[in-house]
Amino acid sequence: MTSPDDFSVDTLIIGAGQAGLAAAYYLQRRGAPFVILDERAAVGEVWASRFEALRLFSPAWASGLPGLEWPGGKLRYPTKDEAAAYLNTYAGHFHFPIHLYQRVARVSSTPNGYAVNTTTGQQYQARRVVVCTGSYNAPRRPEFAPQLPPTVVQLHSRDYQQPQQVAGTGPVAVVGSGNSALQIAADLAATSRPVYVAYDERTPAMPNNMLMWAMLTTTRLLRASRHSVVGGHMMRQPEPVVSGDLAKLRTYSNVQFIGRALGAEPGGILRGRHASTPPLEAVVWSTGYGPDFSWIEIPVFDAAGYPAHYRGLTAAPGLAFLGLPWLNSRGSALMGGVGPDARYVVDQLLEAPPQYTASG
Known part of the structure; x- marks a missing residue:
C-alpha cells in the first residue's frame, strides 16, 4: 500500500471495500494490472467507523x-x-496495490480512456x-425533518455511534x-429510555437464523438475476428485513412501535401511521x-442520478459499477454476494477491449 505518483494504469478501481476487493481478486487472477484507490487511511475503515x-x-x-x-x-x-x-486481512493476503488517502474528485473521459483526479492533486490515466x-x-x-424544533437532536444512522451519543434519558425515536x-x-432500548420505533409494519420480515441462510443459499435466491422471472x-417486492432485533424489540416494555413516520x-x-410520540429529545434517521x-463527468446516469447499466456495465467503454443494490441480484450489495458480480464485470471488461471515440 504505497503513495502514488501520477501514472497510467490499465484498470483503476475506486474504493477498497468489499466490491473493490472482489474486483481486484478477479483482475489479479486474470493477470491484469490494476490499482485500487481509497480515501481512507486503512482498508476496512468504513466498517470500523460504523456504530458500535x-x-x-x-x-x-x-x-x-472469493478466495x-x-x-x-x-x-x-x-x-x-x-x-x-x-x-484488511483480505487485501494484505493477496498483496493488492492500494493507494490510500486518495479521495477521487473527478472522473472524466479522454481519447484513450479516463482521467481520474484526486483531492491530493494526483492524476491517474x-x-x-x-x-x-x-x-x-x-x-x-x-x-x-426540518419541521422538528432545534431542541430535538437529529442524527442520521451514518453518524450514530452509541447510545451515550444521544444525550438525556427522555424519549427518542428511530425512523426506518x-x-x-x-x-x-x-x-x-437497552438503556431503558423510552424508544419509539417508526417502522413500516408492512415491511416483509424474515427470521435471521442458520436455517434461513441455508435455504437462501441452497435455492440460490440471493443470486437470482433481476433479469430473470424469479429475480x-x-x-x-418491498425489501425484507432479516433481523432478530424485531422480535427482541417487541419484548421491551420501554419500546413502542408507531408505524411508518x-x-x-x-x-x-x-x-406515525398508528400512533404519535410524546415530545422527543432526539431522532435517529435510519x-x-x-x-x-456528481464527481463522475460521464453521461451514464438516469434522471434520478442512478447509473444506467446492465449487470454493472455502462454504455461508456470500460466504465463499470459494482456493489450497488440489485446490480444483478439481491445479493449484489452483500459481502457474500458481490463475488459473482465482480467476476462477470471483470470478465466482460477484459474480453471486450474498450473502443473509445475521438472525444472519449
Missing part, C-alpha cells in the same frame, strides 16, 4: 469474499470491527475504471424499516441513502 453495536446480518460462512474464508467460528454474526479486520464506492453516499432524511434501524433501536419478481407536529412530536456520483 453493528453486526453483519449474515453469518460468517455466508459472508466471505479467502472468514477466520474463526463460521456460525457467528461478525461485528463491524471483525468485518473491518477481515477486509486508466483504460478502464470500476466504481466501487458503496451502495450510495448521500444520507436521506424525510422532507418533514431496515436492519440498521432495528439494530440501533435495540441498542437504544424480477423479487426486485419488485408520516410527519412532524409542533412540540417535537413525530406522527432512512437510507441516495446516489451522489
Whole structure:
C-alpha cells in the first residue's frame, strides 16, 4: 500500500471495500494490472467507523469474499470491527496495490480512456475504471425533518455511534424499516429510555437464523438475476428485513412501535401511521441513502442520478459499477454476494477491449 505518483494504469478501481476487493481478486487472477484507490487511511475503515453495536446480518460462512474464508467460528454474526479486520486481512493476503488517502474528485473521459483526479492533486490515466464506492453516499432524511424544533437532536444512522451519543434519558425515536434501524433501536432500548420505533409494519420480515441462510443459499435466491422471472419478481417486492432485533424489540416494555413516520407536529412530536410520540429529545434517521456520483463527468446516469447499466456495465467503454443494490441480484450489495458480480464485470471488461471515440 504505497503513495502514488501520477501514472497510467490499465484498470483503476475506486474504493477498497468489499466490491473493490472482489474486483481486484478477479483482475489479479486474470493477470491484469490494476490499482485500487481509497480515501481512507486503512482498508476496512468504513466498517470500523460504523456504530458500535453493528453486526453483519449474515453469518460468517455466508459472508466471505472469493478466495479467502472468514477466520474463526463460521456460525457467528461478525461485528463491524471483525468485518473491518477481515477486509484488511483480505487485501494484505493477496498483496493488492492500494493507494490510500486518495479521495477521487473527478472522473472524466479522454481519447484513450479516463482521467481520474484526486483531492491530493494526483492524476491517474486508466483504460478502464470500476466504481466501487458503496451502495450510495448521500444520507436521506424525510422532507418533514426540518419541521422538528432545534431542541430535538437529529442524527442520521451514518453518524450514530452509541447510545451515550444521544444525550438525556427522555424519549427518542428511530425512523426506518431496515436492519440498521432495528439494530440501533435495540441498542437504544437497552438503556431503558423510552424508544419509539417508526417502522413500516408492512415491511416483509424474515427470521435471521442458520436455517434461513441455508435455504437462501441452497435455492440460490440471493443470486437470482433481476433479469430473470424469479429475480424480477423479487426486485419488485418491498425489501425484507432479516433481523432478530424485531422480535427482541417487541419484548421491551420501554419500546413502542408507531408505524411508518408520516410527519412532524409542533412540540417535537413525530406522527406515525398508528400512533404519535410524546415530545422527543432526539431522532435517529435510519432512512437510507441516495446516489451522489456528481464527481463522475460521464453521461451514464438516469434522471434520478442512478447509473444506467446492465449487470454493472455502462454504455461508456470500460466504465463499470459494482456493489450497488440489485446490480444483478439481491445479493449484489452483500459481502457474500458481490463475488459473482465482480467476476462477470471483470470478465466482460477484459474480453471486450474498450473502443473509445475521438472525444472519449
